[in-house]
C-alpha cells in the first residue's frame with residue numbers, strides 16, 4: 693500500500709437521479725457512516741437499494757446530491773485528498789480487446805508504472821487469484837468465475853488504500869470463493885486497507901466483515917449496524933459457532949422485512 697491509513701467518512705450522503713425532471717429516482721436515501729482502515733465493512737441490502745450507487749459515490753464516479761464525502765487520515769484526524777482506490781465492479785468490466793495480463797496491468801499503465809515492473813506485478817496478482825497460464829487469453833475465452841478473478845486481480849495489483857468490492861465473489865465456485873475470501877481478509881489486515889464489500893450473502897458478510905451495515909429497501913438508508921467479533925481466521929467451522937447463528941438470525945430478520953418491502957415497492961412501481 694502506498695499511502696497512509698485513510699478512513700472514508702460519509703455524512704448524510706444520498707443521490708437522486710433526474711432531480712430536475714418530473715420523474716426523479718431516489719437511488720440512495722441518506723447514509724451516514726465511516727469506513728475504517730484495516731477493516732472490512734460489508735453492506736447488505738435488498739436489490740435496488742443503492743449499494744452500487746454508494747460505491748460509485750465513494751469512488752468519485754457519481755456526485756451525491758445530498759451530504760458530504762470526506763477522506764480522513766487516521767493518524768492526524770485531518771481531511772486528506774482522495775486516496776489510491778481500486779474497485780471490483782459487479783459486472784467485472786474487463787476490456788474485451790485486452791488479454792488477461794493487459795487487463796490486470798492496465799491501471800498500472802495509466803499510473804505510469806514502467807512496463808517491466810507492471811508486468812511483474814500483474815503476474816503476481818494473476819498468480820494470487822490462481823490464473824497462472826491464462827495471461828495471454830482474452831476475457832471471452834474465460835469462464836464467468838475466471839473473469840471475476842481477473843477483476844479481483846486488477847484491483848489487488850493497484851495495492852489501493854481503499855478497496856471497493858461490489859459482489860466480487862458472486863460468480864465463483866465455493867472452493868475458490870473461500871480461498872479468495874481468506875486472502876482478502878489477510879490482505880486488508882496486513883496492508884491496513886479500507887475495504888467496503890457489497891454482498892448479497894449473509895454468510896460472506898459474517899465470515900469477512902468486521903462490521904456489517906444492513907440497508908433498507910429503496911430509498912436505501914442504514915437500518916442496522918453490527919460489529920462482528922468472531923475470531924479470525926474464520927473458516928467454514930465458524931458457521932457452527934453459536935455466535936454465528938445469532939448474527940445470522942439477526943441479519944436475516946432485518947433483511948427479510950426489507951426484501952419484502954422492496955417487493956411491494958417494485959410491484960407498485962413506486
Ligand SMILES: Nc1ncnc2c1ncn2[C@@H]1O[C@H](COP(=O)(O)OP(=O)(O)OP(=O)(O)O)[C@@H](O)[C@H]1O
Pocket residue numbers: 709717718719720737738739740741742743744745746782910
Ligand atoms: N443512471 C441511473 N438513472 C436512474 N436511476 C438509476 C440509475 N442508476 C441506478 N438507478 C436506480 O437507482 C436505484 C439503486 O441502484 P443500485 O444499482 O445502486 O442498486 P443496488 O443496491 O446496487 O442493487 P443490486 O443489489 O441489484 O445490485 C435502482 O432503483 C436503480 O434503478
Ligand SMILES: [Mg+2]
Pocket residue numbers: 743744745782858
Ligand atoms: Mg448493485
